[in-house]
Amino acid sequence: MEHFAVIQSIVRAGLAGDPEAVDKQVLRLRERLEKAGATKEAATLERLRAAARDTQELAPSRVEMSRGHISGEVLEQGVNPPIDRETGARLCTVDFPGRNGRAPVYGAVVSETVEGLLREWASEAALQEVGVSPTRSLLIYGPPGSGKTITAHYIAVRLGLPLVVARIDGLISSFLGTTARNIANLFDFANRYACVLLLDEFDALAKLRDDPQEIGEIKRVVNTLLQNLDQRHNFGITIAITNHDRLLDPAVWRRFETHLQLGEPDEPARESLIARFLQPLEPPASTLRVFSYCLAGCTGADIERVCTAVKRTLALSGESHDGPGLFHALSSVLARAPQHDHVAARILAVDQEAFISLIANDGTLSLKQTEIGEATGYGQSRVSDLKKAKRHLPLLEASHAQ
Numbered sequence: 338m339e340h341f342a343v344i345q346s347i348v349r350a351g352l353a354g355d356p357e358a359v360d361k362q363v364l365r366l367r368e369r370l371e372k373a374g375a376t377k378e379a380a381t382l383e384r385l386r387a388a389a390r391d392t393q394e395l396a397p398s399r400v401e402m403s404r405g406h407i408s409g410e411v412l413e414q415g416v417n418p419p420i421d422r423e424t425g426a427r428l429c430t431v432d433f434p435g436r437n438g439r440a441p442v443y444g445a446v447v448s449e450t451v452e453g454l455l456r457e458w459a460s461e462a463a464l465q466e467v468g469v470s471p472t473r474s475l476l477i478y479g480p481p482g483s484g485k486t487i488t489a490h491y492i493a494v495r496l497g498l499p500l501v502v503a504r505i506d507g508l509i510s511s512f513l514g515t516t517a518r519n520i521a522n523l524f525d526f527a528n529r530y531a532c533v534l535l536l537d538e539f540d541a542l543a544k545l546r547d548d549p550q551e552i553g554e555i556k557r558v559v560n561t562l563l564q565n566l567d568q569r570h571n572f573g574i575t576i577a578i579t580n581h582d583r584l585l586d587p588a589v590w591r592r593f594e595t596h597l598q599l600g601e602p603d604e605p606a607r608e609s610l611i612a613r614f615l616q617p618l619e620p621p622a623s624t625l626r627v628f629s630y631c632l633a634g635c636t637g638a639d640i641e642r643v644c645t646a647v648k649r650t651l652a653l654s655g656e657s658h659d660g661p662g663l664f665h666a667l668s669s670v671l672a673r674a675p676q677h678d679h680v681a682a683r684i685l686a687v688d689q690e691a692f693i694s695l696i697a698n699d700g701t702l703s704l705k706q707t708e709i710g711e712a713t714g715y716g717q718s719r720v721s722d723l724k725k726a727k728r729h730l731p732l733l734e735a736s737h738a739q
């Protein structure tokens with residue numbers, strides 16, 4: 338029997354009452370199924386994992402012990418963050434991320450990196466035995482809307498630490514001499530307390546080096562930043578975020594021990610995101626497949642936007658909250674948006690029947706005619722006719738000709 342070894346590992350972990358190990362093995366099974374082309378089953382497993390993560394409280398129980406090892410005073414609500422002396426602008430804000438948020442949805446590789454980092458903090462003693470310490474610096478990069486900021490917040494929640502969020506606009510003073518001082522003050526503040534220092538939109542600072550104007554001063558600013566980053570290593574955890582990894586100087590890049598690339602979610606992650614963002618609706622699996630098919634190449638934030646618009650449209654349409662209602666709402670949301678990356682979305686935006694012909698003919702989607710019916714409201718014989726007529730071909734050709 339195929340995949341029996343993994344199933345056996347799942348059973349073993351389950352019986353031993355080790356949910357983390359169960360999750361890891363389920364992830365393995367999901368990857369194998371995906372490789373074997375069983376995308377539907379893989380997506381189902383991913384949905385189950387996501388649902389389990391959602392219900393699991395975000396309390397940092399498993400990593401609580403790490404707190405003691407991150408030096409610094411306890412940062413209380415109400416502590417005043419440092420300010421720019423000339424303008425009075427705040428150099429950072431302090432966030433106490435709530436525990437009731439939900440874990441972001443990740444593909445296998447990202448999930449492994451994030452959980453691995455958290456595991457390091459939970460097993461500091463084991464690491465020390467071999468002379469290493471947990472990762473203290475992380476650089477997250479990827480396109481806008483790929484979940485970078487929420488990932489930093491999630492890590493802080495799991496570590497049970499507040500976030501000191503640098504305000505890059507506050508830091509960069511029109512007086513460059515002041516910028517260097519601001520950076521130093523910011524790091525002094527962050528190093529004093531047990532916290533995660535978050536440098537969001539980090540490229541704004543780090544790319545200064547290439548600015549042809551005032552080159553000498555700018556170099557000084559960047560060097561201050563690099564020195565502070567190096568010293569910070571003895572204190573807390575630093576997470577930097579950038580949309581444009583190529584703008585970062587290799588010297589900055591090297592400062593970070595772990596690099597985490599976020600991007601567009603893969604098929605199973607997309608379905609989990611769609612299911613999450615369509616809540617409280619509980620669409621059938623076939624609807625999730627159809628949505629996911631149209632939203633290939635979208636970021637998490639794009640998916641959220643589309644799902645919210647679909648719910649608004651559905652609520653106003655008076656249609657039933659089932660597959661067909663959602664299908665019509667998706668079609669009108671796509672029709673209103675100016676452009677789409679994916680050809681399926683472009684076709685659904687203009688012609689629902691052509692879209693049905695497209696999905697009925699697409700072997701990779703492997704939706705049965707009954708499932709297409711459930712997701713769209715078209716009767717089986719109509720689906721079958723549309724499939725035979727290949728209604729989508731002219732649109733597909735037109736789309737490719739563009």
Ligand SMILES: Nc1ncnc2c1ncn2[C@@H]1O[C@H](COP(=O)(O)OP(=O)(O)O)[C@@H](O)[C@H]1O
Pocket residue numbers: 440441442443479480481482483484485486487488610636637638639641
């Ligand atoms: N992987 C993901 N899991 C869950 N939600 C996501 C994910 N990626 C994006 N989102 C949604 O998109 C929104 C924007 O994410 P954010 O972290 O601000 O993106 P970025 O910082 O990369 O621009 C979030 O509020 C969240 O609702």
Ligand SMILES: [Mg+2]
Pocket residue numbers: 485486487537
């Ligand atoms: Mg962001």
